[in-house]
Amino acid sequence: xxxxxxxxxxxxxxxxxxxxxxxxxxxxxxxxxxxxxxxxxxxxxxxxxxxxxxxxxxxxxxxxxxxxxxxxxxxxxxxxxxxxxxxxxxxxxxxxxxxxxxxxxxxxxxxxxxxxxxxxxxxxxxxxxxxxxxxxxxxxxxxxxxxxxxxxxxxxxxxxxxxxxxxxxxxxxxxxxxxxxxxxxxxxxxxxxxxxxxxxxxxxxxxxxxxxxxxxxxxxxxxxxxxxxxxxxxxxxxxxxxxxxxxxxxxxxxxxxxxxxxxxxxxxxxxxxxxxxxxxxxxxxxxxxxxxxxxxxxxxxxxxxxxxxxxxxxxxxxxxxxxxxxxxxxxxxxxxxxxxxxxxxxxxxxxxxxxxxxxxxxxxxxxxxxxxx
Numbered sequence: 001x002x003x004x005x006x007x008x009x010x011x012x013x014x015x016x017x018x019x020x021x022x023x024x025x026x027x028x029x030x031x032x033x034x035x036x037x038x039x040x041x042x043x044x045x046x047x048x049x050x051x052x053x054x055x056x057x058x059x060x061x062x063x064x065x066x067x068x069x070x071x072x073x074x075x076x077x078x079x080x081x082x083x084x085x086x087x088x089x090x091x092x093x094x095x096x097x098x099x100x101x102x103x104x105x106x107x108x109x110x111x112x113x114x115x116x117x118x119x120x121x122x123x124x125x126x127x128x129x130x131x132x133x134x135x136x137x138x139x140x141x142x143x144x145x146x147x148x149x150x151x152x153x154x155x156x157x158x159x160x161x162x163x164x165x166x167x168x169x170x171x172x173x174x175x176x177x178x179x180x181x182x183x184x185x186x187x188x189x190x191x192x193x194x195x196x197x198x199x200x201x202x203x204x205x206x207x208x209x210x211x212x213x214x215x216x217x218x219x220x221x222x223x224x225x226x227x228x229x230x231x232x233x234x235x236x237x238x239x240x241x242x243x244x245x246x247x248x249x250x251x252x253x254x255x256x257x258x259x260x261x262x263x264x265x266x267x268x269x270x271x272x273x274x275x276x277x278x279x280x281x282x283x284x285x286x287x288x289x290x291x292x293x294x295x296x297x298x299x300x301x302x303x304x305x306x307x308x309x310x311x312x313x314x315x316x317x318x319x320x321x322x323x324x325x326x327x328x329x330x331x332x333x334x335x336x337x338x339x340x341x342x343x344x345x346x347x348x349x350x351x352x353x354x355x356x357x358x359x360x361x362x363x364x365x366x367x368x369x370x371x372x373x
Contacts, residue, residue: 011038011346012353016187018094019085020069021076021109022046026175026203027098027126028065033180034094035068036346036355042092042370043069044076044085045363064343068358070366082108084371089114089121093190094183096124101131111198121196122186126179130202142170142203149174149207154214154223174206237287238263238278241317248300249317250307252291263312267294 016039020031035041043066074081086109089095095114097104104110104125111123128145129135135148143164146152151169156162182199190196217223238260239253254263260278261270269275274286295303300316307314318326324335324342336343336357346355367373 010353011036011355012350013037013039014353016040016094017092018042018096019044019088019092021085021095021097021099021104023098025098025126025128026171026179027096027124028063029172029176030124030126030179030183031069031096032065032067033176033346034096034183035358038353038355039094041069042088042366043071043361045071045073047073047075047364063360064341067343067360069361070370071361071363072367072370073364076107076109079108085109086113086117088370090117092118092121093187094122094124096126096179096183098126100127101125101136115196115198119196120190120194122183122190122199123196124179124183124199124201126175126201128175128203130205131200142167145174145203146170146207149204149211151207151211151214153225169210170203170207174210175201175203178203178206178209235281235288236284237275237291240288240291242292242295244295244300244303245297246299246301250295250300250303251315251317252307252313254313259311259313262310263307263314266307266310266312267291 013034016034018031018034018039018041020027020041020043022028022043022045031041031043074084076082076085089109097109105112111125114123115121125131127136128140129138143152146165146169147162152162152164154162155165179199179201182201186197186199214223239255241249241251243249252263254260257278264270264272264275269287269290272287272290274283274290277283303314304316308316321342323329324337329335333345336345338357343357346357
């Protein structure tokens, strides 16, 4: 794990100017990604605290999604502030916002007004339900969008309720990443044609799109809507999470036959008849019971020593600090230590224009530089 170098970001998006209207959820993460990629991101923040904020991550110094951005603090309820943002729009390549449909229009910063000021502008809108549809103006969060998209149904153990996964699946994977793909694609179009456009990025859309592989597997009959034992729902012994003797956990997912053979051989089950038919669900309960007893007999470190680095498709379940210290993650620089804070590093890696994380700004730190006041 390396210590963060406080250089100004110099990535592949150097020269691109982005206006981000501050909010919560996936839009700030998309803004962070753009800043990590080298764009100049001007974060328009509230001059006063939002009484309806989520109450999560309220300490501004540890709001890692603000890193690399320039912060200006404005009261968007007064015309002077709206005019200041519109002047910035005239020189911007991208504007991103994450409010409910209609909010930006009521502020006087909707896409029609902004595109009149800057016809080549990419106007990215990030919501949970999208700009149109029966639920567009309803409140919601990560879990709700995964539920309505069909993703959540396939999570959890057989006979159990679908479990809420971390927000990386909905907010980030189906929200921030989709907004980022849309913005970058539209930027290429704008650079070629001079035409700006509006990006309607909805988490429910992204979640539906992200389950294309799952839909393909379903079409092949590998999973169904009935709650039963499938390898997607931890029914198999070769695709599961197991508890160890020390209360820690490990994972295996030896899908391919050659990897499966290595897993059961290393675990001592190579000649066990319960393990000969990998894809026969009738054999899974007995095999899973034996694997459960085996992994529960030794601590996590033992299984790491035996299985890690082999083709058994194995990995230990780690906490964030442990992940930062893992040799593989350390060598790849997956995490950075910034004083007392542990930050995930930007991804992916560029051979010619490497990314550098910028500093987390103070609220309104760049008012004078950008607004002259």
